[in-house]
Amino acid sequence: MRRLRLPAALLSVVAFVAGCADDAELDTLKPEGEYSEQIDNLIDPIFIVAFLVFFLILGLTLFMWAKYRVTEYEEGDWPEQVHGKTSWEIGWTFIPFAIMAAIGAFTWILLSDLNATEANALPIQTAEGEVMWDPHVVVVGQQWWWEYRYYFDADKLEELDDANGNPAKDLPPADIVTAGQLVMPIGEEVELTITSRDVIHSHWIPALNGKRDAVPGRFSPWKIQANDPGLYFGQCTEFCGLSHSRMRMQAVALTPEDFQEWVTAQLADAETPPGAEAWLEAYRAADGSEVEAPEATGAQRGLVAFTQNCASCHLVQGVNDLTYDGATQVSGAAPNLTHFASRTTLAGGILDLYNPDGTLNRNNLESWLRNPEAIKANAAPERGMPNLGLSEETIDDLVDYLETLGPRPSDEMIAATQVD
């Protein structure tokens, strides 16, 4: 494929089709799900029609250039003065019209397909026992990362209403909240309800379906589906300010079994580093007053540092969910870190969290904590994560702690990631 590219460069129009490269993770012409395939099946023939029309026009032009070209005008050398020909003109009104009508018909059909949803029932084990889940995820865009919220109780979704104000800032509590990576079961139609807490973003996983904007104040329906397990890349495509280019995400498609496993893990509270449980207990009971902290391990110290520095914005279920009172952000939220280490990327899907060999990529995480603005231009503290001026030791401790917020993702997933 790669070799094909040079000749293609000579005729960029041809390269149009050939342009799909092996490493093009966002390639729109390499569908991996039902809907993206439908779109591809519609557009490929249209591309061909377009090529034909273009070559017709170009061909006619070149033909006339070859046939009728003169270098100088000679006195009296005048062609027949044709002022028009109605039959021709009717012809080239009608034929394009017919072509467009055909394209329009197929477009119409596909549009109604893409906008229809079907009710599915996927059995899911939750804490309350098995529920039948119609796969559905609420997607919330925010400068500059994505949040995914899972509600296994369909009634909760009824509470989403787009009447007044921006409801995305005040969503009902979800069973699972994650950031940057949308985890979904394969083979199922996964409905998305897309909204935003601040400006307009656009959610796009090219391999699985087209995009849909996340508009504040609106809940836009969309759906995706993946045929095979894997990691599918995405990118926010509506201009959303400073770090629009660094607002990415991935869809992680798992087999139903793996998905169940993931759900089970996510439903649990975060694990507290061994030896720190007592401190945490005391801290929560003390309601803000000083409690002597454990100093033994990095993770223990990290927990303390986290509680002091980070908990005002980041929620870790089971640790600070009692004291967390919303982020100091315009949008009112920061990524939920409860099972942070179970993702393979961080910071809006732009940094790998693991090395290819499966170890934690401390480098990335540390540099993020050292100065997020250097990695992702932002407008902190109102928008984006601020530089908190942490000491190197604290950063080390925090990384130790964050690593405990597992479980670790599977090796295949780690191998599939590699975003930078």
Add this chain to the structure above:
Amino acid sequence: MLTTGFKTFFGWALLAVFASLVYGWVSGGGGVGPLSLGWKGGVGDHAGYGILLWGGVIFGALGALLVSFRDADAEAAAHHRGMNSAPAGQRPLDASYWPLVAALGAATTVVGLVVSQILFVVGIVLCGAAAFEWATYAWADMATGDPDANRELRNRIMLPMEVPMLGFAAIGVIVVSVSRIFLAVSANGAVLVAIVVASLIFFGAVLLNFKPDLPKNLVAGVAMLGLVGVLGGGIWGIAAGERDFHHGEEGEEHSEEGEGHSDEGEGHSDEGEG
């Protein structure tokens, strides 16, 4: 050769600059602030200072223009036309009522300084208008030897400013007065007053339409009375204050947070008019 035009404008410029300095100081500025345009140290009230200084600059520029381009310079003109002597200038023919306005303006300004900012602004505006008109009159009256030409000259400069100003002033007086009356009386009273005022205007016009030869003095007198009535009503309205508006549930909170903005909102329509 310094022409009268130059002298008039330059005089005004000096006066305005001086006034701006004084104003900059007395309104609470410190040290050399007003001298350095606020660069080294403060100026009291920026708005007034700015207007005065700006006026000075404009007058100065006009004066400089006149002298450098030898506009309205009778001698230069005479020279240009190859004549030996310039024709004599002409004394002003009309009595000028601008000194009166200027005096009124000055008084209002002083009173305004003490009493209310609005009055102060009104005073400043009056002074400015008087100064400008007066200066132009004075200049135009002596620009050439021909009174007709002088009048034409004056009109050329002044009409583009006078006409819109007068237009605005006319609307402004009525709008402000009428709305103050409406605000002072009860809601139903406002309806009534509106009906009465509009009917008076309308039927007065109808009457005049049918009886065009009513004595001029009578008409003028009645019109004057009407105007005084409206104005008086307005002043009464201001004095009486607005009636109690019945606030919505959260009215209080809203009106507080919305204070500045709503004013600006209204300011908008005013600007549009300007």
Add this chain to the structure above:
Amino acid sequence: MAITEEPPLELEAGDPLPEYAEQPLGVLTRPSGNTGIASWLFTVDHKRIGIMYGVFAMFFFLIGGLEALAIRIQLAVPGNDFLSAETYNQVFTTHGVTMIFLVIMPLAAAFANYLIPLQIGARDVAFPRMNALSLWVWFFGGLFLCSSVIIGGWWENAPDGGWFNYAPNHGVAFSPSKGIDFYAIGLQITGIGSLVSAVNLIVTCLNMRAKGMTLFRMPVLTWMLLITQFLLLFAVPVITVALFFLMFDRLYDANFFNPDAGSDPLLWQHLFWIFGHPEVYILILPSFGIISEVIPVFSRKPIFGYKVMVFSGIAIGFMGWGVWAHHMFVSGLGPISVTAFSMSTMLIAVPTGVKIFNWLATMLGGRLKFNTAMLFAVGVVSMFTIGGLSGVTHAVAPADTQQTDTYYIVAHFHYVIFGGALLGIFAGFYFWWPKAFGYKLNERWGKWNFWLQIVGFNLTFGPMHILGLQGMSRRIDTYSEGFGFELWNLVASVGAFVIFLGVLIFVINIFVSQRQAKHLPPVGPDPWDARGLEWMTASPTPEHNFDEEIEVQQVDEFWFRKYDIDDDGTVHRIATGDEVAQPGTATGVHLPAPSYWPMVLAAGLPFIGYGLIYNLWLCVLGGLLVAAGSFGWVFEPADDPDAHHGGHDDHGDHDDDPDTDPEAAAALDAPEGADDVAIESEEAPVG
């Protein structure tokens, strides 16, 4: 300000005045004369105004082009840090805004101003002073917009929301710099210019036509420009509303686009695109008109299907109003709206296709002379088609969900705008240059210009199709390795520099040709053996356009005065262009006098703009300028009274030939001719 407009000195009776004494004294008199910079600044001559539109637009083109180059440098390689994210966002926004509002639109306006009166045989536009007003309002508005780059720091305060500037990202909370205030107010100002000129040109087209010039004898270019003006007339107020809402939101905390108060951010998108889509046809139709003039001349055939050309233009103008939501396919509109707008968008391909095929049919069987103007025109036919076809692929809404906001869109609109509008405008430059300046542009340089531009253009924007389909988002300040974007971005960046070279050669060509022309015989009124009325007068066009009114009997009137067609279809020459064309030597034609007021009025607007952003007192100053400007205008006689006294030489560029041409003078004395001229010119000054 006409402070001392001829204050007559009281002279003793009987004194004879020397000639020069009639000249008013002092510079503050009403502007007069036709030399020097002042003659440009205060002119109300539609030709000078047209030329100034062109020159200013080229200046902005340089700015917009440099911004484009900055974009391309930044994107040439992955992870580049030539521009910070902050700067990049401002650069692409100003690039888009500059190119659309300050380059293509005014370039079209340049042709509209210069050519409409000439093509319909008029002496000037309906309201010459209003015409000057629109120029200056637009230009000052443009400067105001561009000043945002400098004011408050280099690239600190420029608009950064993208050219369509979606809500609520354009709010103060998300864009705290003053940039978007500049955007809102700047576009508002330029909008006033467009609106005024639309009104003016519409009245001109409808009401100033020469005798016999019925609507369906107007040249296709005039028709397309007329349609464009109607689009402007109705589209500008829509964005005016949107911009007011935005301005009030930003400056006075209104709630039009504030989702936290339950407002709908899509309101902005609707309003913007209701304006925005007609706007893209505003960009392209003038170019369609231009090549409809060029292709027949260099094919030696009349335009194929004149009426169909006109009607398809009208159809495009109409349909352009019903498709705006194709820019919102993924915004969550609801399936019914999406389907409806998808269908309506596809339909536009039909009238546009008709045009393409008619141009081809015009060339079919003709005698094609591929000089530079023709090359550019044919370039439009093929390059625009590429852009149009990719447009059709966006119109397929499901496919657009994959394409929108990727470089595939960037490719589409650069193909239609650069490959359609801009190439067409270059064709126009080469074609009408001799009419405006009296010399032809050099063909050798011209061909270099064309080929570099077309090659560079395809090199730049062709690969963007691939990039887009490979998933590269637009408006990203940088991209990572590993997505397959590296190669094509580099190619595109190289291409951009080739374009730059191409345009540079155009600029060089102007100077080269001007020097060469000194050694060449004058081009004469009709250098191309052309067809329209504009060629029926001397080159460069004399200030009064035509010596006498032309009576029109058919489309391509000028051509039919030169040629006759036999019954068997052969063409015979009956006269040469030089014989038919008017010498352009008439003197004493009474023309509208220049005026300061349009400039004074226009100058007030940026002050109001700065005032709204920085300090309301500036608004007072601006408001005074506007008020004084407009009322000064009202009280200024449209005609310069001096002209009646014969003191002024108002009649065009015959300074070198002060002696009145006896024939022309005689023509003036002749009752009918003189009356026509007088009435014509009486009418013009009304503006």
Add this chain to the structure above:
Amino acid sequence: MSSETLSDTVEAGMHDADHHDADHHHHPSDRKYVGIAIGLAIITAVEVLTFYVDFGPLFIPSLLLMMFVKFYYVCGWFMHLKLDSPMFTKFFVAGLVLAAGVYVVMLSASQLWDNI
């Protein structure tokens, strides 16, 4: 309600029409204007009445109808569209129709009618 019947209701004795300059345009007489104005006033009164009296399901249709009639009379007679060049009507109607069309579609797409 035709304009003729409207003007018939006008009291005689309004301004004499004989000053009317017959050759200038073909503007209607003052009498006609006054008649129309009275008609408009009556319609407005009925409009205001809808505020006090319950028109039931007719509320909106009747208001729209009355609005349209007023609109028509002001444009047609006060603005002389009925008498002047049809070109003016075309310009104005073009703007009106375009505005109505475009904005109605826009509001529909914004689901305005749902939450009315």
Add this chain to the structure above:
Amino acid sequence: MVDSEVLDEQAVEAADASHSAKVGDHQPGSTGISNQKLAMWAFLGSECLLFGGLISGYLLYRNNNQDGPAAAEIFDIPFTSVSSFVLLMSSLTMVLALSAITRGDHPRTRLWILTTALLGAVFIGGQVYEFTSFYREGLGYTTSPFSSAFFTLTGFHGVHVSMGIVMLMSLYFSSVRGKLKTENAETVEIVGLYWHFVDVVWIFIFTVVYLMAKGI
């Protein structure tokens, strides 16, 4: 506000005619109609889209009053009805002015022009009153989308009326100075067109914004 400049422009063009005498009486355009009138009508066509946009914005947000007062709660229909009458009658006086000047009856022209301007000023006074009282009752410009849209729409209309009054006053002054001749009737007509248009817009606003607030 900027838009009002365009209006100015119109006023200017309109008033232009009054100062170049030769133009007023004879219009040689290809269509036989006057340039100025055509321009004014084109401009009014364009204004339809301006007010259409403002009205649409209002319709979209009419019920979104957040915690602030709602439309039906706050409107004072009796008062607004009187205002509407006043504006409507000013349309009558405007045509009477035109009628007078076509007859060459300058005193009556001045009378009716001045009456029109005065009635317009009363209308604006009423609007200032209305705005102030709404504000006092808790409806600030920033209170809700409804309030922003309402004040913007009616404010724009008010600015248009005010510009009209300025034009009328200019006509009045011209007439007083003897510069508004019988042959300049068209200038009065053009200002009148603008004035009636503004009235027509109010006819729309009064019905759709005020009266219908009750029902929906």
